[in-house]
Amino acid sequence: MRQYIVRQLVQLVVVVLGISILSFAILHVIGDPVLLLLPQNAGKDEFERYRKLLGLDQPLVVQYWKFASSAVQGDFGKSWYADIPAFGLVLERMPPTIYLTLAGLLVALLIALPLGILSALKRHSFVDNLCTVLAVGGQAMPIFWLGIMLILVFAVRFRALPASGYGTWQHFVMPAFTLGAFLAPITMRLVRSGVIEVMNMEYIKTARAKGVGERMVVIKHAFRNACIPVITVLGIQFGQLLGGAIVTETVFAWPGVATLTVESIRNQDFPVVQCAVVLLALIIVLVNLVVDLIVGLIDPRIRVGA
């Protein structure tokens, strides 16, 4: 087990390093941030002065080395726009995004689990077909469109919920649902196929033969085993969920790290973008690690090198 974790941690470092190099390179390809930082009518010497000040006149490799060596000590430099440490800025924005992601996950599970199990148990029935249609529709629906439609209905038409912002539980309803609806279809399909597969297993038949009630069979035996692929996929989907959070946060003016990242990309505020990308990558990789460990706990067969 320990060996397994160590190997995963080494992978984690490699992945985060790779992502930081890639994002660094992309950022520096898209253009000169000084052009956006200074007034349009600033003179040439003013531009040169700023470029030097920000260290942009040095070779890319030197710039990256400077960034990486201080980043490992938790120093991601100062935001060029806000003139305060990027790390603090990103950290401050992290909780709203994490809460939104978790709330979205919760909504997705609340939709996907019951519907998925129901579809599996009543295969090819009307309910199953309806769920399939919903899932396909849900997957095809652009996330920003759903968000705007919800706003139109619940904020503009019925005035039941605030259209945007952050602060009360009402503010959570539409963004969490938007994000949840984005994740629910695929999860539901997975639960369905997982349960169907498990229901045909010998041990289910055994359990039934032993006289275990149908309800117990589904909950205790089938669901637990069907959960394994679902948890794995949720881990992978977590990254996608953060991606979905970018759109959701923008639509609902949610003050999270995703909005911050988008705005910083637009401003070409490199330190903040770098910091956000690296931290998000770290979170995604860690979540995947944790998911692997959980699956290992649930399913003894996967416990590698124990």
Next chain:
Amino acid sequence: MGRAVSLGCVFLLSLGLVAPAPLDAQTKDETIVYALQGDLPNWDPPNSVLRESIILGYNVFDHLATRDLKTGRVIPSLATSWKALDDTTWEVKLRTDVKFHDGQKFAARDVKATFDRVLDEKNKLTARGNHAKIKSIEVVDDHTVRFRTDGPYPLFVERLTAQVMQSEKVIREKGHEWMQENPVGTGPYKLVRWTKKQEHLLVRNDDYWGPKPAFKYVRVRIIPETATQIAELISGGVDVIKAVPPDPMDVFNKSGVARTSTSPILRTAFLQLDQAARSGPNPFTDRRVRQAANLAVDMDAVIKHVLNGLGDRTATGVNPMAFGYDSNLKPYKQDVERAKKLLAEAGYPNGIDIRFRTGPAIVEPGLRQTSDAVVADLAKAGIRTQQNYIGEIGPYVTQVKEGKAGPMFEWSWGYYSVFDADAILYDVFRCGEAYSYYCNKALDDLIHTGRSTLDAKKRTEIYLKAQRLHFEDAAYLYKWGLRGVWGVSNRVDYEAPRDEIDRMFAAKPRKK
């Protein structure tokens, strides 16, 4: 399963804990809510180039001079009067009844400290470029200051509207870092709270020297998505939004809860033609080809049908609201036959094929649609374009600055809020300037003479000449002066400002 339920409970509880405390007890009637697309980088206006900083700066700070939104003229604010003592010395008299938010009296030393701070290279403030012509500031007495400039500086008074007055005591005692988050102005509102990327809460300054704002509170909400801003306006979540695209105007006006207000703004749009051959030899170095381009397009029809009339046709790049604008100069009228003939005379009887670079519509509403219409008209005269779209504004600007954007590309100019012909001529039409693809010695001379005198009459004559030259030489393909569209809730009285600086202290509750 039991564990999952308790985890869920913990999660829900934690949601309650993280939610910030509710806003100060303010009633809806006392509050006006204003939406911005992005947040400020800091609360120190000379340390930011963003429009958001200018706008909020106007609500919390004062300037020596300000703009009368009705006439467009510069009028006194913290200064009571100004005059040029000679070509390089300006004397400014100050009000005596003004206090900063911290209770300190406003005086001449504050003006000096403000400008000294901006002009000091070591402070790296972005506003420095705007005032670099000022050489020194001298305190004559408590309420009189003298500015010395590096040569005649006709834009001096205009630029007084672009510098907030900060306190000498704060600059000296609190310093740069502190000032980034704590504005101490003399303005009609004070900052109560700033929740970054989310909201600012301002409260009325009851000691204000000028007219008191009608609303006690201003809430400034950061809402990046235009569709969400519109939804918030219609559902009563905000009262004023700006930069509304042309399409949803009807939605507002039919909603019964909000309306649109439009105003011409100080920005002109045009297609730059690479007369200076910065991007290499090309047909636009020939004047006849440039004229043909101007003659090919029915720009009035584009404004009327594609922009719903939200544009003011210009004969040159000079905006109708700018000082020196020539209202007698009539823009090119569409004449496809003559355009074809000119092209043939220039040696292109079969027309030309040109790369046409376009970018994202960040400042120009309806850019994509109007661009398509213009391209269709150009093709009728034989100017065939291959559109080349760059989707990010940063790289787009880089291409322009590096001389790679030609031979033809979309451009517009916001004058840096200086209502003067010089503010576009100098940056976009002068030989060798980063944003200029035009070079004409005669025009350069005119621009320089215009800059080196304070005589308004002489300057007007010079700019009239410059515009005629522009027009006859068909320097670029001219489009229009833009109009801005604001969305305003029916519970408030508020007019779209021509300088794009929203003044919440000018808003009033609407009488029912």
